[in-house]
Amino acid sequence: MIGILGALDEEVNLIREALTDRITVEKAGNLFHCGKLGKMEVSVIRCGIGKVNAAICTQILIDRFQCEKIIFGGVAGALLMGLGQGDVVISSHVVQFDIDLTAFGRRHGELANQDRLIAADPGLIEAATRAFDQLSEEMQNPPALMVGTIVSGDSFISDPATIKWLQREFGAACTEMEGGSVGYTCKINGIPFVIIRIMSDKAGDKAVEEFDAFLSKSSEMLCKLILGTLRRL
Ligand code: ADE
Numbered sequence: 001m002i003g004i005l006g007a008l009d010e011e012v013n014l015i016r017e018a019l020t021d022r023i024t025v026e027k028a029g030n031l032f033h034c035g036k037l038g039k040m041e042v043s044v045i046r047c048g049i050g051k052v053n054a055a056i057c058t059q060i061l062i063d064r065f066q067c068e069k070i071i072f073g074g075v076a077g078a079l080l081m082g083l084g085q086g087d088v089v090i091s092s093h094v095v096q097f098d099i100d101l102t103a104f105g106r107r108h109g110e111l112a113n114q115d116r117l118i119a120a121d122p123g124l125i126e127a128a129t130r131a132f133d134q135l136s137e138e139m140q141n142p143p144a145l146m147v148g149t150i151v152s153g154d155s156f157i158s159d160p161a162t163i164k165w166l167q168r169e170f171g172a173a174c175t176e177m178e179g180g181s182v183g184y185t186c187k188i189n190g191i192p193f194v195i196i197r198i199m200s201d202k203a204g205d206k207a208v209e210e211f212d213a214f215l216s217k218s219s220e221m222l223c224k225l226i227l228g229t230l231r232r233l
Pocket of ligand 1: 075076077078156157158177201202203204207211
C-alpha cells in the first residue's frame with residue numbers, strides 16, 4: 001500500500017475521485033480513502049493543515065494501513081528568485097524550521113541525535129521527476145522544476161524578512177506546513193517518502209491573495225504528478 005497525503009481538499013480531491021474499489025475508514029477524526037490507482041493499492045488522506053495533523057496521519061498510514069511508501073502533494077510558498085506560481089519543487093530534503101534548541105547550542109531545525117535535514121527517497125524523487133518531465137513535454141509553457149530543500153513550520157509565511165532567513169539558514173527552495181513532520185515520521189519508521197509541491201505564492205506581502213487565487217488551480221497538476229509518480233514505481 002502507498003500512502004498519499006495532502007493538507008487540503010483541493011490538494012487530494014482529484015486523486016480521491018480517481019480511486020477504484022474504494023472503501024473509507026475513519027480514524028482519529030480523519031477519513032482514509034483506500035482503493036486502487038491502476039495496479040497500485042493506495043490510501044488517500046486529507047490530513048489538515050500543520051505538522052501535528054500531518055504526523056498523526058502519516059503514522060496511521062504506516063501502522064493501520066501498512067503503507068510502505070509515502071507521497072505528500074500540495075502547494076507551497078516559493079523562496080527562490082527563479083521560482084514562481086505554478087513551478088514545482090520535489091523534496092531532496094525536508095527540515096522543521098521552527099524547532100529551536102539554539103539555547104542549547106544546536107542549530108535551528110536540529111533535534112538531539114537526528115540530522116537537521118531529512119533526506120527523501122532517491123527512487124521516489126526520480127519517479128516524481130520523470131513524471132514532471134513527461135507532463136512538461138505535453139505543455140506549451142511548462143513550469144520550472146527544482147529538486148531541493150523544503151522547509152516546514154506551523155506558520156503561513158508572508159514576510160520578506162522570514163524569506164531571507166529561511167533562504168540563508170536552510171538553503172530552502174520553498175516553505176510549507178507539513179512536509180518536515182511527514183519526513184520525520186517516515187524517517188523514524190524507516191519508510192521512504194517524497195514531498196511534491198506546486199508554488200502557490202512567493203511567501204511575501206501578497207502571499208495570501210496569491211494563495212487564494214491559485215489553490216484550486218493546483219488540483220489537476222498535483223493529481224497528474226502523483227499518478228505519474230505511482231506509474232513509475
Ligand atoms: N503553503 C502555501 N504557501 C505557503 C506559505 N507562504 N507559507 C506556508 N505554507 C504555505
